[in-house]
Amino acid sequence: MLGRQGLGMHGRWRGNDLHSLGSWTMETHLALPVTSAAPAHRGQVSRDLLIVASVTVAMFLFSVTFELREWLTEVTHPLELYQIDELPLTFAALSLSLAWFAWRRWRQAEVELRLRITAQRALVERETQYRALFMENLAGNALATLDGALLLCNPAMVQILGLRTGEEALSRNLGDFYADPEAWVQHREALAQGEKLDIPLLELRSANGRSAKVIARILARPAPGKVTELQVYFADITELHLTQKELADTLRENRLLSQEYLLVQEEERRNLAREMHDELGQCLNAIKLDAVSICALSKGVHPEIERSAAAVVEISSHVYAVVRGMMQRLRPAALDGLGLRDAVSDLVDQWRRRTTGVSYGFEADGDLSELDELTNITVYRLAQECLTNVAKHARATHVYVGITRSGPSQVRVSVRDNGCGMDLNAKRNGLGLVGLRERVEALQGRLELSAALGAGVHVTAWLPLTGRD
Numbered sequence: 303m304l305g306r307q308g309l310g311m312h313g314r315w316r317g318n319d320l321h322s323l324g325s326w327t328m329e330t331h332l333a334l335p336v337t338s339a340a341p342a343h344r345g346q347v348s349r350d351l352l353i354v355a356s357v358t359v360a361m362f363l364f365s366v367t368f369e370l371r372e373w374l375t376e377v378t379h380p381l382e383l384y385q386i387d388e389l390p391l392t393f394a395a396l397s398l399s400l401a402w403f404a405w406r407r408w409r410q411a412e413v414e415l416r417l418r419i420t421a422q423r424a425l426v427e428r429e430t431q432y433r434a435l436f437m438e439n440l441a442g443n444a445l446a447t448l449d450g451a452l453l454l455c456n457p458a459m460v461q462i463l464g465l466r467t468g469e470e471a472l473s474r475n476l477g478d479f480y481a482d483p484e485a486w487v488q489h490r491e492a493l494a495q496g497e498k499l500d501i502p503l504l505e506l507r508s509a510n511g512r513s514a515k516v517i518a519r520i521l522a523r524p525a526p527g528k529v530t531e532l533q534v535y536f537a538d539i540t541e542l543h544l545t546q547k548e549l550a551d552t553l554r555e556n557r558l559l560s561q562e563y564l565l566v567q568e569e570e571r572r573n574l575a576r577e578m579h580d581e582l583g584q585c586l587n588a589i590k591l592d593a594v595s596i597c598a599l600s601k602g603v604h605p606e607i608e609r610s611a612a613a614v615v616e617i618s619s620h621v622y623a624v625v626r627g628m629m630q631r632l633r634p635a636a637l638d639g640l641g642l643r644d645a646v647s648d649l650v651d652q653w654r655r656r657t658t659g660v661s662y663g664f665e666a667d668g669d670l671s672e673l674d675e676l677t678n679i680t681v682y683r684l685a686q687e688c689l690t691n692v693a694k695h696a697r698a699t700h701v702y703v704g705i706t707r708s709g710p711s712q713v714r715v716s717v718r719d720n721g722c723g724m725d726l727n728a729k730r731n732g733l734g735l736v737g738l739r740e741r742v743e744a745l746q747g748r749l750e751l752s753a754a755l756g757a758g759v760h761v762t763a764w765l766p767l768t769g770r771d
Contacts, residue, residue, distance in 0.1 A: 442536035448494060448522065450476035450486070453531070462516065462538050464508025474509075476534065481505040481513065493522045493532060503543075506536075515543040560744030561676065568633070568679050575633035582625055590618040634682060642670045642678045643705070646685050650703055653689050661700050668707025677765055680741050681705060681715050687738055688717035688761050696721025698758065711767050718760040724753045738763075 364370070374390065436443055442459030446452050455463070455471040463479055465471050477486035482505065489499055501518040508514050516536040524530050597611035629635070636645040643666045650664045673681075685703055692701050698721030706714045735751065742749040742763045753759040 440537075442516070442534075442538065444471070444476070444534040444536075446476050446532040446534055448490075448530050448532060450490065450532070452476060458538075459534075459536060462506070462508065462514055462536050464510035464512055464514075476532070479506045479508065481507045489520065493520060496522055498522075503539075504536075513540070514538060515540045557744050557746060560740060564679070564741065564744060565676060568675070571632040575629040575635075578625055578629050578632075583622065583629075586618050586622045586625065590615055590622070593618060634686075637678060637682055642673060642681060645682055646703065646705060649682070649686060649689065653693065653701075657693055660698060663700070663702040664704070665702075666705045668713075670705065670707055670713075673713065673767065676745065677713060677767060680745060680765060681713065683741060684715050684738055684761075684763055685717060691735075692717075692719050692721065692759075695724075696759065698722075708764075713765045713767060715763045715765070716761070718758060720758045723755045723757045723759060725755060726751065726753055 436456050439456060440458055442462045443456045444452055444459045445454040452471045452474050455465075455468050457468070460466075460468055460471060463471065463474070465474070477483065477490070480486040485504075489501075492499060498521040499519065501520075504516050504518040506514040506516060516538055518537075519535040521533050522530050523533055593611045593614035597608055597615060600607035600611060602608075634645055634649070636648045640648065646666070647664055650662050654660075654662045685705075689701065689703070692698055696719045698719035701719045702717070704714075704716040706716075708714050738761075739749045742765065745765050747763055747765040750762045751759070752762075
């Protein structure tokens with residue numbers, strides 16, 4: 303009974319069920335006895351027992367009045383040879399046995415009726431639950447024939463398809479709502495072979511002309527009568543898809559802005575480094591030369607002036623070294639003069655001279671001479687930041703830097719050490735790795751970081767070479 307009237311049990315619905323669900327009603331088709339019928343049932347039993355007792359007493363009075371036993375004796379006396387006179391007692395025993403049999407069957411029927419009522423109540427409750435799940439589900443649920451003719455839709459499916467009522471859906475075909483008719487032909491052929499379709503993104507064209515994006519699951523299930531029906535489940539992700547598209551557009555714009563920002567930043571650094579070299583550097587050299595002249599002229603004549611001039615020479619040399627370091631950090635001169643390969647090699651040599659007890663390895667494969675400006679500076683800054691982090695935190699004894707031109711459209715940068723490692727799940731306050739990731743992702747590249755405590759850190763970046771001037 304539930305298989306034909308319940309939701310989702312066997313897939314076959316009667317006409318009155320389609321009409322009731324099409325108008326969004328939640329009627330129950332199973333009628334149950336009400337509790338007030340129990341006293342009436344007991345009253346009927348009492349009346350029936352009273353009738354039995356009355357009939358028995360009346361029969362007894364009738365027999366006494368007309369002396370039926372004596373009459374039966376006279377009638378059956380000639381047949382005593384055949385023991386016919388024993389039949390009344392036999393019939394009485396048979397009557398009692400039949401009465402006992404009927405009582406036993408009545409008790410059995412009562413128990414069975416109670417079980418049936420309990421099962422029927424549970425059936426109605428389960429059917430109500432299934433109806434509630436079907437009707438109130440946020441996802442669209444529908445039943446259709448193997449050809450796509452819709453048999454039943456819940457309100458969510460009606461909304462997704464852009465229909466007004468569930469009854470309107472009964473005259474439509476599922477394939478009519480496909481934005482790509484060829485996709486429906488392929489899906490129908492696959493379903494006819496018994497396949498289950500899980501579609502991560504399906505575009506629909508609703509009845510009101512609105513485009514809808516859904517996650518779909520369609521499967522073919524045999525219904526009662528060996529008729530195959532389609533069970534259709536749609537989850538509307540139109541708003542989510544639009545949000546994702548907006549986020550993707552925003553991310554693309556942010557990457558373009560990041561690229562422009564990096565270009566402007568590097569240009570400002572280049573100009574600042576040039577100004578410091580041309581102006582501040584020349585001034586410091588002039589001060590140093592004048593101090594050297596003063597020191598030479600006052601030597602042996604004015605000891606105080608000689609000491610002051612020597613101090614000026616020392617201070618100007620120190621300031622010039624500081625300025626030169628700042629210029630190197632602002633814009634590596636080797637990158638402009640030597641190219642990417644030699645500039646990174648020179649950077650590794652600088653760290654080799656600064657740190658003792660640490661061996662450095664460097665390899666560069668492929669043609670690195672034709673990379674664009676932004677890729678060059680990104681690769682250099684990546685190696686520079688990684689080497690700085692190794693010197694500050696790693697306590698490593700070996701560091702490797704590798705740059706590989708992997709094909710015409712990608713550069714891979716790899717920096718690894720054998721230091722103390724790090725916990726990738728721990729909260730970090732530094733911005734070095736964050737800045738590196740932003741630089742790489744601004745170029746639509748990919749940065750991977752693998753590390754473990756006591757096992758060192760391995761940083762790998764893949765930078766595409768297409769799509770930039």
